[in-house]
Amino acid sequence: MAEPKTTLIDLPNDILFLIFPYLEPKDFLSFVSTNKTLYSSHLEPSYWRHVTRKTFRYPNQPLLNTNGERWQWLYKSLRTRSKVYTWGQNNRGELGHNYVDSRREQRIPPRRRRLGGFRHISWPTDIGFKDTDPGIIVDLQCGGWSTSLLNQDGAIFVVGILDGERSWQGAGHQFMRLSFPEAYITSSYDFYEPSTAIRQFSAGRSHILGLSDSGRIWTWHDMRRSGRHIKFWDIDLCEGEDGGLGLGRVKKVVAGWGESSAYIEGSGIVYWNIGRESNDENKESDAWLLKSTALEGTGLRRSRTFSVDRDSLEAKVGEVIEHVVLEGYIVFITDLNKVFAAATGGNTSIVEIEAFASEDRTLKDIQGSFRKFAVFTGEGEVLQAEKSLLDAYWNRDRNDSSEPPRLDAQLPSLQHNNVIALAFGDYHLQALHSDGTITSYGRQSNACGCLGLGDRNAGGELRGLRSLWNGDEALVPPAQGHKDRGHEIFFDEPRKEWLAYMEKASRETEALDRRDFYLVSQHNHSTLAEWFEQEGRAFYNDFVDENDGNEETIPLKAPSNPYFALSITAAGWHSGALILVNEDLAERQTQHYLVPNPTHDSPKTDKDEQDQNQSGSSTSSSNHKPAVQSQPIQHASPIAHQSRRVLFPGIEPLAYHPPTITARPPPSPESATPENRAKDPQIWAWEEQKAIFPRLRMPNGEIAPGDETTPIATWRGECPPKEAE
Secondary structure: OOOOOOOHHHOHHHHHHHHHHOOOOHHHHHHHOOOOOHHHOOHHHHHHHHHHHHHOOOOOOOOOEEEEEEEEHHHHHOOOEEEEEEEOOOOOOOOOOOOOOHHHHHHOOOOHHHOOOOOOOEEEEEEOOOOOOOEEEEEEEEEOEEEEEEEOOOEEEEOOOOOOOOOOOOOOEEEEEEOOOOOOOOOOOOOOOOOOOEEEEEEEOOOEEEEEEEOOOOEEOOOOOOOOOEEEEEOOOOOOOOOOOOOOOOEEEEEEEHHHHHHHHOEEEEEEEEOOOOOOOOOOOEEEEEEEEOOOOOOOOOOOOOOOOOHHHHHOOEEEEEEOOOOOEEEEEEEOOEEEEEEOOOOOOEEEEEEHHHOOOOOOEEEEEEEEEEEEEEOOOEEEEHHHHHHHHHHHHHOOOOOOOOOOOOOOOOOOOOEEEEEEEEOOOEEEOOOOOEEEEEEEHHOOOOOOOOHHOOOOHHHHHEOOOOOEEEEEEOOOOOOOEEEOOOHHHHHHHHHHHHHHHHOOOOHHHHHHHHOOOOHHHHHHHHHHHHHHHOOOOOOOOOOOOOOOOEEEEEEOOOOOEEEEEOOOOEEEEEEEOOOOOOOOOHHEEEOOOOOOOOOOOOHHHHHHHHOOOOOOOOOOOOOOOOOOOOOOOOOOOOOOOOOOOOOOOOOOOOOOOOOOOOOOOOOOHHHHHHOOOEHHHHHHHHOOOOOOOOOOOOOOOOOOOOOOOOOOOOOOOOOOO
């Protein structure tokens, strides 16, 4: 009797998952569509994570490794929709925005050119890349005075200045591609060279590290000079087109404040001082030959062919999952759910940071820079700590102290709130949530705008910004009962103009007493900020789908945000984010809040004449105005113009191609003169409705000042409870 044949579907999933990465996405989808059993793997996370990272060099996100649907969506979306937004300090042109005409800039003396032509940006702004086309951006990072981008082809572009302490010379507002020594072929879209195609990079305070596809380490300290190849006296690195295999393979590079580091299989975490290029150095040299320092106990790699003594330090430490380089310390987590730290400066010993230890915690990731870091757990905790905690443990280990230091109180809004990444500036913090939103915390030095909440005089104060005695700006503490969420960063033009309008409305004579009532008390200011936060988050709740001509309209369902953040970064006093932009949806939402300007005189068309004759109107053409549908104002929330309906195109970018609508120019900004605004054919809905500055009932029952005709504003969500005595 013939033995039954073994087919592919008879193979266990473990074997199939090893086969899948060899298939292209089209072949993979065709293969899993052959029967129901295989189709259950069409969203297999390991496959879509592999193909997305291989195709786009997209950085790993440990907290999302099991989300196959998200990785597939990223693969479909990254080709056309990724944009870079930056905000904050722009003294060295580190944001990539230019406010001086390029030809006029050449006529400005160099010193004035360095000191002028740039300004701080408090609202996230698209870079636009008018002077450079970097291609598809897959990662971005901020340095102390720069912003760096990695594209799909493995090229790094930098704007600003790498080392602001040594020189004012840099790329200014123009992105410059980092170069390699003349002896090396630069990889490009047309010609692939694995030794110069960067697959992962890290921006330190004043330098950049890059890891090529072949496993070669590169470093840059000056964007005008070629990079240097890093070699070690004491470690043999393994290179190859696949990044090398086995001992000596470089898995990751991490740049810090004053040190560079790499994780090398067989050696563990190694670090070295960044060094600095001097004027008398041999500029023809293509490589730096350095002596590295390896942290003890970090070389374990678990495999069937690699065994380790149970009593060894490696077995007690575990296999390193991720590490960060701070000022003076390297901190890492292991697969034994432990956190360790080591002081730099030639030191090799490590100490366990027991404050993070718990039987109920599964450590997934660690992120940080400068003097702050955070450990992410599988249970949704985000545990922050500062350099002072590391100092305490390091000194305790040396002094044999018995009292272990503890973690400080954690931000409630970051706990169990789907936070997948944190970006640390000098004094500000921004959190990326799995739904693509970003929340902001801390303060912005010199009112530089790094919080991304808008200018304090154009709506930022309404969102909770307060001016400090030294010129900095900080957020008021969250309102009582609403400490479980932060201030969301918005990217769209309608909310920016709405906030600017409300700031202007707050300075009307009728609203001045009400404005003073809110701002004189920190608790009242927090309550006002919470109201605007609720209104901003619910801004597009009235945006409806025409539903294929059905008269019944439905509210816009999540995910409805056309600006979906993929990654965030911060350093010093500036920030940035990589955003997937659904431009069709963004334009529809903008048009949703535009109404005809009743003061705008537009030429009458033949169709206008025909419509007027059919209606029997005797109005002269000189007095013709577009029809405006007015609505009573209950409070200052942005009520949509109900006569306008727009098609909701959904969030799946490649599965559905919505028809492109003709974009009409938005109104002039609030800062424009009344004469220019009168020429706009359209105005914002809240301008037509003459929305007023909100009059709120406070948690203690007190009502903000206002005359009898000023209605009391309602809350989208819950009103903050009364402040504890």
